[in-house]
Amino acid sequence: MKVLVVGANGKVGTILCGKLWAAHDFSPVALIRDSRQSTKFTALGVPAVTGDLEVGVADFLPGLDAVVFTAGSGGRTGPEKTTDVDQNAAIRLMDDCVKSGVKRFVMISAIGADPNSESERIRHYLRAKGVADAYLRSSGLDYTILAPGTLLDERGVGRIQAEEDLGFHGYLPREDLADCVVETLRNFLTLGKTIQLVAGRDKVKDAIAGVAGGGDLPPIA
Numbered sequence: 001m002k003v004l005v006v007g008a009n010g011k012v013g014t015i016l017c018g019k020l021w022a023a024h025d026f027s028p029v030a031l032i033r034d035s036r037q038s039t040k041f042t043a044l045g046v047p048a049v050t051g052d053l054e055v056g057v058a059d060f061l062p063g064l065d066a067v068v069f070t071a072g073s074g075g076r077t078g079p080e081k082t083t084d085v086d087q088n089a090a091i092r093l094m095d096d097c098v099k100s101g102v103k104r105f106v107m108i109s110a111i112g113a114d115p116n117s118e119s120e121r122i123r124h125y126l127r128a129k130g131v132a133d134a135y136l137r138s139s140g141l142d143y144t145i146l147a148p149g150t151l152l153d154e155r156g157v158g159r160i161q162a163e164e165d166l167g168f169h170g171y172l173p174r175e176d177l178a179d180c181v182v183e184t185l186r187n188f189l190t191l192g193k194t195i196q197l198v199a200g201r202d203k204v205k206d207a208i209a210g211v212a213g214g215g216d217l218p219p220i221a
């Protein structure tokens with residue numbers, strides 16, 4: 001499965017590219033926005049393409065089997081950039097996927113994402129993510145929305161808790177989130193689902209299969 005990792009130079013994106021490459025049933029392509037970022041992908045053996053989501057990356061979509069959106073404006077930019085990247089650029093990418101015939105779209109969202117979020121701390125971010133999620137649900141794409149809790153840089157342990165609605169917030173190592181993306185791409189019963197993720201007791205594969213409603217399943221492509 002040929003997968004474009006959007007936001008590949010980011011923390012989750014970089015780990016994910018490595019895992020997809022190592023999994024052998026995937027051919028990852030890293031979308032970066034500065035060609036100087038390509039060195040680490042070249043070292044990994046992962047091809048990189050350079051483009052800016054705000055300008056549009058439609059040229060890279062033909063021939064792909066799936067797109068993973070793990071980009072984000074980051075915490076250091078203002079609310080306008082959050083709207084530009086996390087919301088509007090994500091929506092533009094979805095539209096371009098529809099036009100290009102790339103059906104499979106995995107979105108990294110966040111627990112609490114909601115167009116009407118009243119969060120005191122990160123309301124603007126959660127609203128932008130929520131608007132993008134809502135658009136994806138009505139896009140006609142074969143989507144899965146993965147909504148993790150607060151992400152941590154510590155090593156993953158391969159154990160998570162996954163529910164459509166956990167009912168609480170939590171934490172998740174970025175490495176475990178990357179494993180969740182790999183399992184999600186493999187499990188077609190995750191199509192059309194929103195899955196909240198935090199650290200937990202279940203093996204990633206079992207937890208994803210559990211919330212998706214199935215056991216061992218063949219890959220989508």
Ligand SMILES: NC(=O)c1ccc[n+]([C@@H]2O[C@H](COP(=O)([O-])OP(=O)(O)OC[C@H]3O[C@@H](n4cnc5c(N)ncnc54)[C@H](OP(=O)(O)O)[C@@H]3O)[C@@H](O)[C@H]2O)c1
Nearest residue numbers: 007009010011012033052053054070071072109110150151
């Ligand atoms: N932090 C948390 O606790 C948390 C919790 C839940 C969900 N999330 C979500 O998890 C995802 C991954 O998080 P992360 O920590 O890996 O984020 P990150 O390290 O900040 O990576 C974000 C990536 O997006 C890229 N990007 C930003 N604007 C772009 C544009 N216009 N065109 C192309 N690429 C662009 C950045 O490129 P550069 O490298 O060039 O800057 C960066 O590589 C994000 O969607 C985030 O919102 C985060």
